[in-house]
Amino acid sequence: MIKIGIVGGTGYTGVELLRLLAMHPQADLQVITSRGEAGRPVADLFPSLRGHIDLAFSEPDDDALKACDLVFFATPNGTAMKSAPVLLAANTRVIDLAADFRISDQAVWEQWYGMTHASPELLPDAVYGLPEINRESIRGAMLVANPGCYPTATILGYLPLAQKGLIEGPLIADCKSGVSGAGRGANVGTLMAECGESFKAYAVAGHRHLPEIRQVLGSIMGGEPAMTFTPHLLPMIRGIHATLYSQVTSDTDLQALYEDFYADEPFVDVLPYGCHPETRSVRGVNRCQIAVHRPQGGDTVVALSVIDNLVKGAAGQAVHNMNLMFGLDESMGLDHVALAP
Amino acid sequence: MIKIGIVGGTGYTGVELLRLLAMHPQADLQVITSRGEAGRPVADLFPSLRGHIDLAFSEPDDDALKACDLVFFATPNGTAMKSAPVLLAANTRVIDLAADFRISDQAVWEQWYGMTHASPELLPDAVYGLPEINRESIRGAMLVANPGCYPTATILGYLPLAQKGLIEGPLIADCKSGVSGAGRGANVGTLMAECGESFKAYAVAGHRHLPEIRQVLGSIMGGEPAMTFTPHLLPMIRGIHATLYSQVTSDTDLQALYEDFYADEPFVDVLPYGCHPETRSVRGVNRCQIAVHRPQGGDTVVALSVIDNLVKGAAGQAVHNMNLMFGLDESMGLDHVALAP
Amino acid sequence: MIKIGIVGGTGYTGVELLRLLAMHPQADLQVITSRGEAGRPVADLFPSLRGHIDLAFSEPDDDALKACDLVFFATPNGTAMKSAPVLLAANTRVIDLAADFRISDQAVWEQWYGMTHASPELLPDAVYGLPEINRESIRGAMLVANPGCYPTATILGYLPLAQKGLIEGPLIADCKSGVSGAGRGANVGTLMAECGESFKAYAVAGHRHLPEIRQVLGSIMGGEPAMTFTPHLLPMIRGIHATLYSQVTSDTDLQALYEDFYADEPFVDVLPYGCHPETRSVRGVNRCQIAVHRPQGGDTVVALSVIDNLVKGAAGQAVHNMNLMFGLDESMGLDHVALAP
Amino acid sequence: MIKIGIVGGTGYTGVELLRLLAMHPQADLQVITSRGEAGRPVADLFPSLRGHIDLAFSEPDDDALKACDLVFFATPNGTAMKSAPVLLAANTRVIDLAADFRISDQAVWEQWYGMTHASPELLPDAVYGLPEINRESIRGAMLVANPGCYPTATILGYLPLAQKGLIEGPLIADCKSGVSGAGRGANVGTLMAECGESFKAYAVAGHRHLPEIRQVLGSIMGGEPAMTFTPHLLPMIRGIHATLYSQVTSDTDLQALYEDFYADEPFVDVLPYGCHPETRSVRGVNRCQIAVHRPQGGDTVVALSVIDNLVKGAAGQAVHNMNLMFGLDESMGLDHVALAP
Structure with a gap:
């Protein structure tokens, strides 16, 4: 089982990640943080998760996250770039579902996102997590930039x-x-x-x-x-x-x-x-x-x-990347049938 | 594995049943009939099923259905009551997702549905498939009337x-x-x-x-x-x-x-x-x-x-009934997380 | 022409009132106030009104409102009850589209709305603006409480x-x-x-x-x-x-x-x-x-x-009340055909 | 008042035309035909028109249509081209909201629409009814091809x-x-x-x-x-x-x-x-x-x-064309404010 942390799970990307991880046979969700909802059971905010996710949101806590094998950032742009170095130093892998590591050219990133990049030294090693292009690099990556939708x-x-x-x-x-x-x-x-x-x-x-x-x-x-x-x-x-x-x-x-x-x-x-x-x-x-x-x-x-x-454009692709990074079958937990109509 | 037939799988109840059965570990879909779409691959009509259902619709065929352990009727009202006797005689169980066997009083049924009932002799043994009420009877049933939504x-x-x-x-x-x-x-x-x-x-x-x-x-x-x-x-x-x-x-x-x-x-x-x-x-x-x-x-x-x-109100409840009828874990194939938002 | 002011025209009730008044042959819209949007042309916020409403939102201003024959309040609950006395004293009529004057029993109002009523002395003379019940009283009213939807x-x-x-x-x-x-x-x-x-x-x-x-x-x-x-x-x-x-x-x-x-x-x-x-x-x-x-x-x-x-449940009924209060044909400006489909 | 007939008023283009004509001060709707709904009051099929349109659908009837000043065709492609010659010969003007007269090259039309054109002799005189291009030609036209949406x-x-x-x-x-x-x-x-x-x-x-x-x-x-x-x-x-x-x-x-x-x-x-x-x-x-x-x-x-x-892309543009053809103010009956939200 992969010990997993999620930072910022109250948005749509976060709740979708929770949905997919709840059905994933190797995911062991340990911690999910949210400043705004700390203390509140996840299933209270998202009744669709009742009986599937028993955790409560907790205050951001580096130690709890460092104890995980993998941390997903489902946060606004500009958050993961601040926290990733600490986690990577603790050998915790990181998948950022926001945009902090998607653009390899720091200047281009800063121009489009209107911020100074907090961890430009990580950019060269961040892997753009589109498996159809970077499958092999993702397998060995510590830091994956999950693509935009x-x-x-x-x-x-x-x-x-x-x-x-x-x-x-x-x-x-x-x-x-x-x-x-x-x-x-x-x-x-x-x-x-x-x-x-x-x-x-x-x-x-x-x-x-x-x-x-x-x-x-x-x-x-x-x-x-x-x-x-x-x-x-x-x-x-x-x-x-x-x-x-x-x-x-x-x-x-x-x-x-x-x-x-x-x-x-x-x-x-x-x-x-x-x-x-x-x-x-x-x-x-x-x-x-x-x-x-x-x-x-x-x-x-x-x-x-x-x-x-929210799936191939965000949380599903992130789980695909997780499967690759941890040597699991690529399709594990991702073989559902679409809901149509 | 349970050998399964579906009669009339081109409606919403049918496609939902296909979705759920495609994810069910004990379901072995053998035949799906449709007069109107006979010969057409199921996944051609429903692209969401590509890669999950490889069958084509076939013409109605009693022999193919009798070779199944279980036949679902996802047909308009008035169809299952005509075909059920033949299947039951062949020891094939039947779950009717339409209304033919929901009302035990033949006169009441005929008044509300505007038809003569073709198999009134089956009404006493048909079990109303609401597991929360009839769990034990469903386990032993040959013919289940799946409840209305x-x-x-x-x-x-x-x-x-x-x-x-x-x-x-x-x-x-x-x-x-x-x-x-x-x-x-x-x-x-x-x-x-x-x-x-x-x-x-x-x-x-x-x-x-x-x-x-x-x-x-x-x-x-x-x-x-x-x-x-x-x-x-x-x-x-x-x-x-x-x-x-x-x-x-x-x-x-x-x-x-x-x-x-x-x-x-x-x-x-x-x-x-x-x-x-x-x-x-x-x-x-x-x-x-x-x-x-x-x-x-x-x-x-x-x-x-x-x-x-379409799920608890139709196809999901039908699969629940199947699980009960065949001695499987009740929740088998039905433990997904809701898609919200 | 009736000189009209609107307080708080940035919500849905407000923009609907603007739509109806723009098509009303006797409405002369003089002023529309909004703290948040003061200075901004109305048609900039609501492009559907381009070419129909040329005013800009202005800061709340009692003098401008007192110069009107009629002021509509399309504000949150608790606003009209503070401003109505000044306007009524200036002989300006008032139609409140919020709830301040809908409940004649002050205690009941305060219990349900969680506020102290600022103008309880006006409650006895406020007319509940449902023309099908109070047509005659509305004709003579200075203060109309437009009903809830x-x-x-x-x-x-x-x-x-x-x-x-x-x-x-x-x-x-x-x-x-x-x-x-x-x-x-x-x-x-x-x-x-x-x-x-x-x-x-x-x-x-x-x-x-x-x-x-x-x-x-x-x-x-x-x-x-x-x-x-x-x-x-x-x-x-x-x-x-x-x-x-x-x-x-x-x-x-x-x-x-x-x-x-x-x-x-x-x-x-x-x-x-x-x-x-x-x-x-x-x-x-x-x-x-x-x-x-x-x-x-x-x-x-x-x-x-x-x-x-937004119409019979808010702005349209308010215009109906205006027609009654000013002796116009009841249906003036309200004889459109519904948009279906 | 312009005496108006409509052929085929049961589709969305037709009901929208009815809505606009009901609010047009110079439109005198005389006849509306529908094979399928003949005898049925228009407002029975479209309850939004209750109190605004008192006609019933009637069987197609050339004499009734020839007595009109203008006939709108709100029919499938291929209908107007058969009926237009009779009406034009009776000096009744025609606006076709379908595609019969939109393409001036008969061969191109027949290729794309898969039919033989019934009245190719009318194509040279049909005016493409986009007023922003053909305003002057529309004013003098007997036959207008209302543009596609x-x-x-x-x-x-x-x-x-x-x-x-x-x-x-x-x-x-x-x-x-x-x-x-x-x-x-x-x-x-x-x-x-x-x-x-x-x-x-x-x-x-x-x-x-x-x-x-x-x-x-x-x-x-x-x-x-x-x-x-x-x-x-x-x-x-x-x-x-x-x-x-x-x-x-x-x-x-x-x-x-x-x-x-x-x-x-x-x-x-x-x-x-x-x-x-x-x-x-x-x-x-x-x-x-x-x-x-x-x-x-x-x-x-x-x-x-x-x-x-349905409006600028169909019925509204047709009314605009009518206004031009009959020398009315261009905007007559078309000066409503959009319904937003």
């Missing part, structure tokens, strides 16, 4: 094209997310009466996931691609749909390319030719479903990629 | 009061259901543009679940109670919330009564005093959460009962 | 029975509201990820609208009725549905009773026998649709009553 | 760029529509349990609105642009959001360009720099709100354009 859907959708060098011209990633991606904070903008029955784009001028996507694709393409990334807010709770455009002049059989590329990946599922993935088909599970189209046989390729932002 | 939520909410003889005066069951309860048929009334962002009652003059509820409570109370049952359609997909009123003059500690009554039940969870259950806290799981209130200390008791209509 | 739907649903003395036994009002009724405050509980795709009751132990309903029905019935009032939160934005139960032993033709009772009311529409009103059919309009049922011809009557909580 | 949002979003010759490279129109755009037909795919809480693209290989958009933009640009058009289905009822990409190397001030271009248009509203339009801000009204962005000052321009698909 949009980057997961977007990178997986472009990856076969990028790896084969087929991408030409600027990329356009038109992405849509359910509101759980905006977190459990009390904001007017994500009230149901504000974002229900409506749809809009946001952060068109620039979103923090843009440099993350460009960095990762750039490392594969041998240079960061020009990209326009447009996030939108969907009137629903879970799910990301990335509609990904690229110019491609090669006459490669793209369906075969995608199917071959992901043939051995347990959590990426390429749909048959002509399909349109739906976010509900991956609801609650650690899976990315992808379809690739080439409308009217032209030079614009349209890849459609869906994930559950 | 509203009756499950309503009966469990009233049960402690009924068993203790505390109910006085007419009962009022004000119930609300998500639209998946109306099925996957192509009807204008359940289009999203019709029932989204709106709310209404329906069938106020009389709904088929009323005689079912009255029969079951009546068997416990020693006579059918007067009851008004008002179903409503919620603008959401899954979930039933029953708001249950009864006059009670006894000064019994109702919180203690409910907690004691359900203490050993694996799938009924009585919430702490003062709580209000939410349907999302049982989304996707075989659980009923209940709270009991007595506003202003008066004589009107308000019990709040929530289930997922 | 649940009370409007509930009282109108019971009114014909109450007036005819047909009600027997305790009343049960099972009410459901869209989330806009909870206001535009930043609360976790009304985030879309919390209340979307879910349903629950709340405040079952006691809700502030209960004494309001009992007071008004009591004034008609000659004594306050016993009542259980259960509010629920719907996963949608606008609309209230009240499902209203009463014991009635009289064999009065209830359909005829309701139709006759409301025959001359411009904003109450009794549906034909057997109908089930839907909240969407009154979306955006100042109308209450009602149907009355007597299931199985028994003694339990079920009245179904729907309104748009 | 996606084309309206897309063309208006690209129009200033197209007119100024700024568009370079292939266009990408990533569009999202609420489910009312799919009509009121009983299809499994638009059941709430299918498309609620989910999101997907559809018809990526080719949608009928693509040739319409290319034709109209092509007539302005002097040649049809290369374009990828990707429609998606939103889990909500009303609203279209078009996210429109174009390469632009010119350093023109795009904000000023858009504001100037639409300065005199009553139904197009360019939002201030940096805004993101929301579909709810145009819910129920004949308005298009647009914002134009140039992320990171690069060469990719992102125009965001929102409409209500």
